[in-house]
Amino acid sequence: MKIVVCVKQVPATTDAKIDPETKRIIREGTKAVLNPFDLYALEEAIRIRELVGGEVIALSMGPESAKNVLTEALSMGADRAFLLCGREFAGSDTWATSYALAKAIEIVGGVDLILCGKQAIDGDTAQVGPGIAAKLNIMQAANVMQVDEIENGTLTVRRMNERGYDVVRLQTPALITVVKDINVPRIPTLRRAREARRIEIPIWTYKDIGADPDKIGLAASPTRVVRTEPPAIRNTDTLTISGAPAEAAKLLVGEMLARGLL
Amino acid sequence: MKVNEYEKKEYRNIWTISEILGGEVLPVSFELLGIARELAAKRACEVWTVVLGSGLGGAAESLISYGADRVILVEDPRLGAFNDELECHILERLTAKYRPEIMLGAATNRGRALIPRLAGKIGAGLTADCTALAIDPETGELLQTRPAFGGNIMATIRSVEYRPQMATVRPKVMRAPVPDLNRTGEIIREETVPEDAAGIKEILRVVERKESSVNLSEAKIIVAGGRAMGGPAGFQLLEDFAKRIGGAVGASRAAVDNGWIGYPHQVGQTGATVQADVYIACGISGQIQHLIGMQSCKTIIAIDVDDTTPMMKLADIAVKGDLFEIIPSVINELDERVRA
Numbered sequence: 164m165k166i167v168v169c170v171k172q173v174p175a176t177t178d179a180k181i182d183p184e185t186k187r188i189i190r191e192g193t194k195a196v197l198n199p200f201d202l203y204a205l206e207e208a209i210r211i212r213e214l215v216g217g218e219v220i221a222l223s224m225g226p227e228s229a230k231n232v233l234t235e236a237l238s239m240g241a242d243r244a245f246l247l248c249g250r251e252f253a254g255s256d257t258w259a260t261s262y263a264l265a266k267a268i269e270i271v272g273g274v275d276l277i278l279c280g281k282q283a284i285d286g287d288t289a290q291v292g293p294g295i296a297a298k299l300n301i302m303q304a305a306n307v308m309q310v311d312e313i314e315n316g317t318l319t320v321r322r323m324n325e326r327g328y329d330v331v332r333l334q335t336p337a338l339i340t341v342v343k344d345i346n347v348p349r350i351p352t353l354r355r356a357r358e359a360r361r362i363e364i365p366i367w368t369y370k371d372i373g374a375d376p377d378k379i380g381l382a383a384s385p386t387r388v389v390r391t392e393p394p395a396i397r398n399t400d401t402l403t404i405s406g407a408p409a410e411a412a413k414l415l416v417g418e419m420l421a422r423g424l425l
Numbered sequence: 426m427k428v429n430e431y432e433k434k435e436y437r438n439i440w441t442i443s444e445i446l447g448g449e450v451l452p453v454s455f456e457l458l459g460i461a462r463e464l465a466a467k468r469a470c471e472v473w474t475v476v477l478g479s480g481l482g483g484a485a486e487s488l489i490s491y492g493a494d495r496v497i498l499v500e501d502p503r504l505g506a507f508n509d510e511l512e513c514h515i516l517e518r519l520t521a522k523y524r525p526e527i528m529l530g531a532a533t534n535r536g537r538a539l540i541p542r543l544a545g546k547i548g549a550g551l552t553a554d555c556t557a558l559a560i561d562p563e564t565g566e567l568l569q570t571r572p573a574f575g576g577n578i579m580a581t582i583r584s585v586e587y588r589p590q591m592a593t594v595r596p597k598v599m600r601a602p603v604p605d606l607n608r609t610g611e612i613i614r615e616e617t618v619p620e621d622a623a624g625i626k627e628i629l630r631v632v633e634r635k636e637s638s639v640n641l642s643e644a645k646i647i648v649a650g651g652r653a654m655g656g657p658a659g660f661q662l663l664e665d666f667a668k669r670i671g672g673a674v675g676a677s678r679a680a681v682d683n684g685w686i687g688y689p690h691q692v693g694q695t696g697a698t699v700q701a702d703v704y705i706a707c708g709i710s711g712q713i714q715h716l717i718g719m720q721s722c723k724t725i726i727a728i729d730v731d732d733t734t735p736m737m738k739l740a741d742i743a744v745k746g747d748l749f750e751i752i753p754s755v756i757n758e759l760d761e762r763v764r765a
Contacts, residue, residue, distance in 0.1 A: 176575065176694065176713050199695050257553075261545055284694055284717075285574055288553040290541035293509070297545025302626045303509050305538035308688070319629065323689060324534045325640050326446070329506055330630040343695040344688035385427075385550030385587040391580045394572065394721070398741055403732065405745040412754030415726070415744055416762065424646075424703045424724055425670060425759075 164217035164313070166208045166276045167268055169295070170201040170236055172229040173285045197232040200280025202239075203341045206348040207310065208278050209240040215313055218242045220271055224252055224263055230364050237359035238351035245271075249368045254381025257286070261294025263379050266372040268299065276318065277338040281306055292340040302333040308344045426548050428588045433565075436588040438471045439464055440525040442516070442540070443488060444533060445478040450487050452643060453531040455601035457594060458492040461529060462602060464560045464567075470526070473497060475519060477512050479505040489610035492602050496610060497523075501617035506628040507535045513542045514618045514625070520547055525589045526565050529558075532593040533642060540593050550584025551591040556598045556700075556721075567592065575694060575717030596642050597700050638667050638674040639689045646703040647722070649675030649692055651715075652683075653708025653729070653748065660686045663707060666752050669759060675699065675719070677709050693718035707748045711736030728752070 175194040208219045221236035223229050224247035233244035247263055255263065268274050277296075282289035289305070296303035304322045311330065312319040318337055321328045323344070333339070351359070369379055377383055404414045419425045428436070441457035443450060454474070461472045471494040476484055478500065485496040499515055520528070520543070530536040532554045544551035556579075557570035567590040570581045584590045618625070641647060648667040654660055660674065667674045675692040676685070692699055694714040704722035709715060711727075711734050719725070720739070727740035728748045737743040744751055 174574075176717065256550070257541070258544060258548070258550065286553075287573060287575065287698070288541075289537045290544070290551060290553055293538055293541035294545040296509075297513070297542045300624065302624065303538065303542060304626070305509075306534055322534075324507070325642050327631070327633040327639075329628055329632070332627040332629055334624075334626070342688070343691070385544075385548070386552060386582050386584045388580050388582050389568070391573075391578050394576060394579050397720075397739070401738065401740055401743050403743045403745060405732075408746055408750035408754040409758075411744055411746050411751055412758045415742065415751075415755060416758045418742055419703075419726075422724065 164211060164215050164275045165220070165271075165273050166211060166217060166278065167220045167222050167271060167274050168201070168204050168208045168236065168241065169264055169277065169279045169291070170205070170221055170223045170232055171198045171283045172196070172223065172225050172232045173198045173283055176284065195228065195231065197235050198280055198283045200282060200284070200341070200343070202280075202348040203343055203345050204278040204280050205236050205239050205241060206346045207341055208276075209349075210346065211276070211310065211313060217275075220244065222264060222267055222271075223247070224255070224260060227366070233364050234359050235351075237362050238356040239349060240351075240355065244362070244364045246364055246366050247372065248366045251369045251376055251380050254384065255379055256384035256386045257288050257290035257294055258386070259379050259384045261291050261298055263369070263372065263374055264291065265295045265298035266374045267367060268295070270367070270372045275335045277336070279338065279340045281340050281342050289340070292338060296338040299336070299338070302337045303339070304331055304333055304337070305340045307339045307341045310345075426588060427586055433588060436524045436526040438473055438525050439468070439527045440529065440589070441472070441474045441493075442528065442530040442536065443474045443476045443484070444531050444535060445476060445481065445484055448478070448480045448482050448484065450484050451531075452601065453533060453596040454488065455491045456596065456599040457529050457531060458488065459602045460558055460594065460599040462492040464527065464558060467560050467562045468565055469562070471495060473523075473525065475499070475516065477504050477515060479503070485612045487604070490604040490606050490608050492608070494610050495613055497613045497615055499615050499617050503625075504617070506631045507539070508626060508628060509538055509542055510625045511618055512539050513546060514622065515615070516543050517546055519615060520589065527567055528589045528591045530591070530593045532595045536593045540591060544591050548587070549589055549591050550587045551593070552582045552584075553593050555592045555594050558592065558594070566590075572721065576698075576721050595700055597702075634689070636664070638664055638672070641673050641675055641690070641692065641697045641699050641701075644673035644701055646670055646672030646705070647675045647692070647699055647701045648672050648705045648707065649677065649709060649719070650680055650686075650707045651677035651709035652679040654680055654685060657685045659749075662749070662752055666756060669756050672703075675704075677712075677715050706736050706740070707752065709736050710734040711739060
């Protein structure tokens with residue numbers, strides 16, 4: 164099975180603190196990491212390869228520094244990795260990004276399965292996975308929590324929803340996006356991590372993937388960010404209740420009723 | 426589709442994509458009609474809604490009473506469960522036929538899978554998880570505001586040269602209108618996709634969880650527990666508490682990773698993002714990854730022995746004490762008030 168995993172480099176949130184004024188999270192520094200959901204997609208791809216054989220290819224679009232997350236993918240066990248990079252791609256929204264990744268997947272050729280994380284933790288849109296499936300005109304399942312069965316030409320998965328889950332059968336080639344529940348990602352071995360650092364990651368420009376320059380980048384993106392602002396400031400007064408449990412409970416229930424919360 | 430100024434004029438009206446489950450209209454569908462009506466009043470246009478399902482009963486009448494001027498109904502036994510490809514096929518055809526200026530979907534699991542597929546197919550701009558929408562009455566341009574970076578930035582987005590303008594809207598953010606049973610509207614029945622159409626997946630089984638406490642996106646109140654719950658027994662206490670106040674049960678990643686409660690309950694960066702009216706955090710210290718998933722809840726209540734944690738500082742109401750004493754006392758207090 165030929166599997167492509169789409170991964171994204173995102174800003175880390177681990178160093179962030181809360182702003183005492185706005186009570187919102189402030190992000191310090193710009194340390195970049197592999198999008199957490201993509202770890203589960205990579206792990207699942209590697210497990211499928213271990214089960215049925217084949218190849219795992221990691222694919223990303225981003226600045227040259229995004230090679231780091233592809234090296235991480237290789238150290239987990241991906242066989243090859245490619246980076247879509249170039250100023251022509253800059254400013255792409257989810258539509259233009261889906262187009263570029265779909266073109267790259269066509270260039271890889273003969274791909275049976277595409278895995279993505281549920282969403283990236285910076286944009287939180289969850290749009291690129293279904294966007295790629297749309298461009299390639301293949302079946303999709305989002306929020307997959309378990310792969311039940313892989314047979315010749317089909318893939319049976321459980322996808323999570325608000326009230327439970329559905330079991331669906333997809334014809335391959337297909338695209339799935341995965342949630343954290345699907346597996347526990349492996350820790351790369353030192354040996355594999357060393358090997359991974361020596362694997363060359365080719366950079367593909369828009370020409371290499373045969374992309375129409377009128378369909379990538381900011382100019383080709385249907386959506387445009389017109390402004391950004393901090394979210395509304397939360398009520399900054401904290402009402403503290405303490406004391407004996409029965410007393411505290413009485414105060415809390417009284418306060419909740421007074422504020423119309425119950 | 427990319428359009429010029431002349432072509433733009435062919436796109437009219439505001440559409441919502443309703444969500445139906447087992448013949449029942451989900452509340453978010455009414456919320457979509459609420460915001461659609463507000464926008465339509467400014468733009469002086471109609472509100473249409475599309476219902477895809479099976480055994481739709483009185484769904485159309487109900488949607489009209491909540492503000493739809495026209496309801497497009499597509500019934501097909503295959504639409505009893507969510508089918509990305511089938512629904513996308515139908516919507517593609519309807520969009521080409523009727524050309525809505527704006528199309529709003531719900532930011533539910535279904536909407537977040539279906540709407541981006543549709544936008545990808547028809548080449549439209551799409552903004553996910555909107556929490557505010559405004560319209561320019563003259564041009565029909567939709568200003569779409571959404572949280573990004575885990576709710577730390579509000580970005581306002583527009584899609585000037587493309588039609589329809591598409592957005593998914595977070596459940597529980599917009600207000601549902603008061604239904605008017607005397608309201609009239611037109612029901613338009615449209616064809617489904619032929620049985621033998623290619624590229625449509627097979628849904629083998631739909632499994633609903635027994636506990637009602639899992640539906641975090643629709644719950645008004647969420648009672649969530651962290652590491653301090655100590656084990657599955659702790660979560661049973663939260664389950665009881667949630668049941669008592671009609672809420673759902675959430676959990677921190679630590680509690681889920683320890684196997685005390687299932688992943689569908691996890692709130693935070695690698696779990697669900699929730700926007701409930703009330704979030705009661707029990708023994709959750711408030712790591713950044715958790716706060717990202719719940720900081721947009723309207724009122725936050727924290728219960729913890731340690732009042733120096735980020736969660737206790739973030740909270741609107743912070744209760745200092747042992748949650749294993751406080752929660753039973755709260756349940757008791759509620760019972761007593763009911764008796765009184």
